[in-house]
Each structure stands twice: as structure tokens, then as C-alpha cells.
Amino acid sequence: MGTHARFLFCWLCLQVIFATVLSDVWKAEVVSELKTLVSSCVVLPCKLQYPGKQLPDSRIRGIWHQQAKHDQRIYHEDSTEIADSFKGRTRLLGHLGEKNCTLEIDEVKNHDNGPFCFRAEIPSIDKYSFVESCVALSMMSAPEKPKLEQMKTLEDGVPATFKCSIRHTCPSHPPTITWSRSNSEATLSNRDILHGNWEVESLLIFIPTEKFDFTDLNCTVSFHGGLQSSVSSLIHVKRKANFLHIIISVVAVLGTSLLFGGVCYIICKKYRRQTQDLQSRNASVIWSRMSRMSQRFRKSPRSGEDEPDHKVPWLSVTIKFCLFTHHSLCCPCPF
Incomplete structure (x- = not known):
């Protein structure tokens, strides 16, 4: 291999190594998609890595822009560089020196879909746009239910x-x-x-x-x-269980039972009195009938004289039985 060829090969190797090192150092970590509510605000979390030692905020410039159009900037430290539709609605919440590139978009509009990408510029050193790590917004016109x-x-x-x-x-x-x-x-x-x-x-x-x-x-x-x-x-x-509810329930049941029992007792007593009165009247009627019939049998059909009592002893026994038992078969008497 000639000298020129060896020199070209070494140069290509250095380019590959340099590109690999830079690609490893320049990084931005963002969320690929976020659901956000229209009219509210959305915060895009962003973490930055850049080559070299940590620098103060004043040495780093941070820019957010549209992925397809780098000149459509949604945030820039120079407000005149920001697109008119985003002016006054964006600000950096993080400190670039601390490698925090978080962005807030306020008063979200329906057209704020993105995707949005971050670009870091270190004057006199280098600059890098992280177009491979961008954020897309999914709009919600109405909030979700809590x-x-x-x-x-x-x-x-x-x-x-x-x-x-x-x-x-x-x-x-x-x-x-x-x-x-x-x-x-x-x-x-x-x-x-x-x-x-x-x-x-x-x-x-x-x-x-x-x-x-x-x-x-x-x-x-x-x-x-x-x-x-x-x-x-x-x-x-x-409801909290307590003895008062139990006592009230028991008293209500006992009161109802006593009232019902008293009413039943009065009705039964009245019915018994009426029954006794009726039986007494029936007994008087039966006794009267039996007495007349007894007198009828004592008289002789021919002479009209009374027969001796011993000829009808069964009639006296029947009358006593009827009066004693108040049996329904005794009234009316068949004699």
C-alpha cells in the first residue's frame, strides 16, 4: 500500500472515530409523544449531553424548532427569532448548564402538534440539532373525567x-x-x-x-x-348499631302484642257474656216447655185426674240432663 493510500485510510479511520465520539456525546433525551389539553399548558421534559466539561448557561444557546423546518423556531433566546404563532407562549424551564433543556408551551393551540426538536449551540465549539429525538403532541379538546x-x-x-x-x-x-x-x-x-x-x-x-x-x-x-x-x-x-334502636324495636313489638291481646280479651269476654245470657234464656224456655209437658202427661186422658209421678220418671231425668248440659238436642223438645 502506497503512502497516499495509507494516509487516506488513516484519515477515514479518524473521521469514523471522531463521528462516533461526537455521536456518543451529543444526545438529547425527550418523550416521543404527549397527550395535552388545548388551552392549558404542556411541559416537554428534555435532558442534554454535550462534549467537554460542564459550561455555564451563558455559554450555551438552546433552540426549539419544527422537525421539518429548522427555521420555524418555537423557542429562541432572541424573541424576534420565534415564529409569530408561538411568541409569548414558550419558555425554557431547565438550565442548559445543568444539561436540562425542558420547554414549556402555554395556551396550547390545536395546531401545536409538532414534532418539535431541540438544538444546542456552543459558540466557537460546535452545534447540534437532535432531529432524531423529537416530541409530537396529541391534542385533547376536552379534559378527561377525574x-x-x-x-x-x-x-x-x-x-x-x-x-x-x-x-x-x-x-x-x-x-x-x-x-x-x-x-x-x-x-x-x-x-x-x-x-x-x-x-x-x-x-x-x-x-x-x-x-x-x-x-x-x-x-x-x-x-x-x-x-x-x-x-x-x-x-x-x-346507621350505627346501638341499644336504643333494639330497645325501641322490642318495646314496639311488645306494645303491639299487648294491644292486640287486650282487644282479643275484651271481644272474647263480651262474646262469652252474650253466650251465657243466651244459654240462660234458652234454659228458661226449655224448663218452661218441659214443665208444661210434664203436667200434660200427669193427667189421665179419661178421668182428667193426675197420674202418679212414678209413671214418667224418665221425663224428669231428661229435663235435668237438658238443663245441666244445655244440649242442643233438647231444644226443641220432641214431646
């Missing part, structure tokens, strides 16, 4: 906990959550659930009573930009 969680069983007088939560992409202006129970205690928290998504949640603690049974509990989420979303849940409160 998620409401509650205890399965609510008891009268026992503190209950409710949780209302919702995801968002605007940690710099997180949503606010309000409850329909304004006089109860509520705590609000906002946490990062990674990949550009955040979750805000509110914990409500209040003491339910019987008056809250079959009433609605409402959770309303207000987003940055003015949109709102709400969810409601029907509350069922279980």
Missing part, C-alpha cells in the same frame, strides 16, 4: 376518606380540585408519574351522618386555561 375512589362502607359517625385524581401535562400550573363538602378537610398533592405525565390528587376526610345518606359527593377539577371536569358519587351511610 377518578374518584371511596371507602366501600360508610358508617354514621366514622371518618371516611375519598380520593379524586387526574392526569395532566402542566406541572408548572397544576389543576386545582374542589369538593362539594367545602367544610371538610382536603389535602392536594402533585407528583411526577414519568414520561412527561403528572398526577394531581386530593384526599378528602369528613364524618358522614344519616343526613348524607343518598346524597351526591362531587369532585370538580379546574385546569389551567379555564376548562373543568367533574365526577360525582352517590353516598350510602350505614
Whole structure:
């Protein structure tokens, strides 16, 4: 191999090594896609790597632009370089010297779809556009419904906990959550659930009573930009068991039983008295009939004189039996 050929080969190797080193050093880590709410804001997380030692913010220039058109800048430190549709709506939240290139887009519009890419420039050293790592936005014209969680069983007088939560992409202006129970205690928290998504949640603690049974509990989420979303849940409160309810129930049952028994006793007593009166009258009638019949049999059909009593002893026995038993067969008497 000639000298010229060896020199060309070494030069190509150095180019490959240099390109490999640069490609390893210049990096940007972003989220490829984010769902965001129109009229609210979205924060695009971004981490930067550049060659050399760490530099101050003043030595690094950060630019965000459209992927297809590098001259369509959505953020630049010089506001005159920003496209008119994005002026006043974008700002860097991170410090470039700390390798944080996070961008916020406020008052999101329907046309803010992207994809958007980051470009870093280090004057007198190098510059790089990370067009292979860009962010696309998926627009939501209306917010999602919040998620409401509650205890399965609510008891009268026992503190209950409710949780209302919702995801968002605007940690710099997180949503606010309000409850329909304004006089109860509520705590609000906002946490990062990674990949550009955040979750805000509110914990409500209040003491339910019987008056809250079959009433609605409402959770309303207000987003940055003015949109709102709400969810409601029907509350069922279980009454607290105590001896008073048991005593009242027992007294009510006993009272009803005594009242019913008294009424039955009075009716039966009245019916028995009427029955005895009726039987007494029937006995008098039977005795009268038996007496007349006895006299009839004592008289002789020929002489008209009375027969001796011993000729009709069975009649006296029959009368006594009827009077003693009040048997229905005795009335009317067949004689």
C-alpha cells in the first residue's frame, strides 16, 4: 500500500472515530409523544449531553424548532427569532448548564402538534440539532373525567376518606380540585408519574351522618386555561348499631302484642257474656216447655185426674240432663 493510500485510510479511520465520539456525546433525551389539553399548558421534559466539561448557561444557546423546518423556531433566546404563532407562549424551564433543556408551551393551540426538536449551540465549539429525538403532541379538546375512589362502607359517625385524581401535562400550573363538602378537610398533592405525565390528587376526610345518606359527593377539577371536569358519587351511610334502636324495636313489638291481646280479651269476654245470657234464656224456655209437658202427661186422658209421678220418671231425668248440659238436642223438645 502506497503512502497516499495509507494516509487516506488513516484519515477515514479518524473521521469514523471522531463521528462516533461526537455521536456518543451529543444526545438529547425527550418523550416521543404527549397527550395535552388545548388551552392549558404542556411541559416537554428534555435532558442534554454535550462534549467537554460542564459550561455555564451563558455559554450555551438552546433552540426549539419544527422537525421539518429548522427555521420555524418555537423557542429562541432572541424573541424576534420565534415564529409569530408561538411568541409569548414558550419558555425554557431547565438550565442548559445543568444539561436540562425542558420547554414549556402555554395556551396550547390545536395546531401545536409538532414534532418539535431541540438544538444546542456552543459558540466557537460546535452545534447540534437532535432531529432524531423529537416530541409530537396529541391534542385533547376536552379534559378527561377525574377518578374518584371511596371507602366501600360508610358508617354514621366514622371518618371516611375519598380520593379524586387526574392526569395532566402542566406541572408548572397544576389543576386545582374542589369538593362539594367545602367544610371538610382536603389535602392536594402533585407528583411526577414519568414520561412527561403528572398526577394531581386530593384526599378528602369528613364524618358522614344519616343526613348524607343518598346524597351526591362531587369532585370538580379546574385546569389551567379555564376548562373543568367533574365526577360525582352517590353516598350510602350505614346507621350505627346501638341499644336504643333494639330497645325501641322490642318495646314496639311488645306494645303491639299487648294491644292486640287486650282487644282479643275484651271481644272474647263480651262474646262469652252474650253466650251465657243466651244459654240462660234458652234454659228458661226449655224448663218452661218441659214443665208444661210434664203436667200434660200427669193427667189421665179419661178421668182428667193426675197420674202418679212414678209413671214418667224418665221425663224428669231428661229435663235435668237438658238443663245441666244445655244440649242442643233438647231444644226443641220432641214431646
